[in-house]
Amino acid sequence: MFNDNQRTMQKPIPTNFGPRTTATEALGGQDLTGKVAIVTGGYSGLGLEVTRVLVKAGAKVIVPVRTPEKARIAVESIPGVELVSLDLMVPESIDVFAQRFLDSNRPLDILINAAAIMATPLTRDSRGNESQFATNHLGHFRLTARLWPALKKAEQARIVSVTSRIGKLHQIDLEDPNFEKTDYEKWMAYARSKLASSLFSVEMDKRGKAHGVRAFTVHPGTIITDLARSLSDDELRVMGALNEKGERALPYFNDEFKTIEEGAATIVWCAVNRQLDGMGGLYCENNDIAEVVAEDSNPFEAGVYQRTIDPVLAEKLWELSEKLIDLQFAI
Template identity: 55%
Template sequence: MTTAQQPLNSGFGAASTSEEVIKGIDLTGKVAIVTGGYSGIGLETVRVLRAAGAEVVVPARDVERARAAVAAVPGAEVEHLDLLDPASVDTFAATFLASGRPLHLLVNSAGIMATPLVRDARGYESQFATNHLGHFQLTTRLWPALAEADGARIVVLSSRGIRFGGVDFDDLNFEHRAYEPFLAYGQSKTANALFAVEADRRGQEQGIRAFAVHPGLIIDTGLAKHLDTAVLRAAGALDDEGRPVRDPERQLKTVRQGAATGVWCATSPRLDGLGGVYCENVDISPLVTPENEAAWYAGENTPGVLPRAVDPEAAARLWEVSERLTA
């Protein structure tokens, strides 16, 4: 059954780093795929997984840029993949399946945030298409390799951006409502969290478990390139000289701190037999309750996940819709 959305008291916290949470874990013989693995917390994830002995494949739309970025990580493989191109997703997955390798760890780390309105060739809004649908198609195409691993984990990067909006099943692509960049981002990140819930439910009998992750706000990764610096200063994320503020208790983290929760979800023995939960600060998040909802929305140091982002009925509905949208 799906794990309760309650902290485990992991022994780690908001300031813990990726190196700290993976210390002592041997991944020799394990195979991992990390989307977005050539920048930011994706690259840090690749680095520590390789250091622990895993074979790591980095799918990338810009292969040459990716190869240059991962050159400092000996042995990391780079293959072409464009999450907005269904044919590219299918080709990547088919090539990996043909290699005969099991897939022990799938970290869906790539993403875009608060972009202007762009539609892909199918007419789908780009944040939903990239952050959710592309990863949905990739994961389902790779499912045989995950099942073959006899104990696989899927880690999906969500975000506290779930606060900006849920999944609007009646207008996923902003065809009938005004487009707002953060509303679309919130929809895609809520979809990421719901995807982990249903993927875990469907995968348990095959030894596949799934986790959604809020990494924190790491603004020096390129993800925030569409945000005005004045907005970031007003939020306290940049100081007066435009430098990133580091305050992990307020989710303002370094890249190594930001990668920690995803690495923990991918590798920690504490999570054996668990799944279908949303995690942050290297632990399972509590549910946001009516009593602490105001503090959570205000951005105070209140961890938690909104119930609508882990609702099993919404998760099952999203899966069925996503199957239709990705054929």
């Protein structure tokens, strides 16, 4: 199932970083002057911290926005951020956004697919795709496909997709990805969408590396952000994310629970750090490449399952994604 090169690469390297590393530290001292980045979700939570760090390092950052006023307020202290309308649930919106960027004739050095929705009630996009799968995976798949000419133009571009360990809990049903035949379960839907993010990076890297475009998947850790807006206090209490005052907060007693600055670190590391030069198609966490672990191990502990980075499943999902969005990703 896995070739020798893939087995060799998906293992930790000596990064000198760890779970408490911040996004600024994960830059590795990189000067990003002249680099162009697009960060979906870049005006909230982890994405906002990524935007701040990349801009401070000299990059030009474009942030797609679904709620312009909220975005404007969020980034007003970050100079030079370019806000452009985009709704990942609406194919036409994605196409307009991408074409506007292509018309600027700029290369795209960094694409960070961080926007997401989590554990939402069942809704569907205009094509009938379940909303979490549509937003977290299919929307980013279409966006990346439309931006491909700019990524290739950069010659050494990186694509970073944000996933979650919950993706280890379920398998994608290629015969019923949108819960048309089976009962909808919001956490299963979220897990499937995040597994799809990981598999996308595997196939994206395989197809893109000949053009200098490398792809990575990041599990950032567990952080309380606006992503949890659909969860009730009872659900958060069960997760241990509600303190004795009834506030939404996490106990930082292990390497999984992180601050926003720490949670954004592995995203930034994968996007720009030179330690990953010449590498790709990798699942990363805690500012390192994740170790492959047995599939009967605790899914909420560090490590990645082989099926989460299965190249055969990744190729099948890629082909299914093209059909679901009615668009061939031409590379």
